[in-house]
């Protein structure tokens with residue numbers, strides 16, 4: 001059993017894609033273990049993207065996650081923990097690779113992602129490895145918020 005963190009990013013919220021994205025994830029047969037509307041502070045965004053520190057685009061990615069480039073209220077993202085067998089790889093498969101131009105056209109990022117304001121706006125985050133998932137879930141959720 002693996003757990004994975006999924007974030008519906010500000011571009012997807014603005015485009016009203018939450019239902020579409022969740023429908024596809026639900027079709028994978030995973031179990032929802034937690035869900036919340038999260039307010040994204042700069043500290044939280046920088047910690048989430050600690051691996052991007054020092055890149056030329058990190059500041060724009062942080063601004064993007066805080067909702068600065070999209071018309072949404074209250075700097076929000078929607079956060080979910082899903083669990084199940086091979087949950088991490090299954091979700092990554094259907095969301096597609098980081099760059100929407102390179103993602104398979106049928107994937108969420110291939111269909112709905114775009115490059116805008118110097119940042120890749122790719123609708124959804126999903127953990128890339130078990131180590132990332134543990135770190136990210138601890139960042140976005142308290143242990144008692146996860147239903148085992």
Ligand SMILES: Nc1ncnc2c1ncn2[C@@H]1O[C@H](COP(=O)(O)OP(=O)(O)OP(=O)(O)O)[C@@H](O)[C@H]1O
Pocket residue numbers: 049051052057061097098118119120121122124125126127128
């Ligand atoms: N070359 C780039 N130019 C602009 N933005 C980028 C670039 N590479 C990554 N990003 C932005 O940084 C985010 C994190 O990049 P990362 O390499 O962790 O990819 P990812 O794991 O596919 O994405 P995420 O962590 O958001 O799910 C991307 O989602 C994108 O918004």
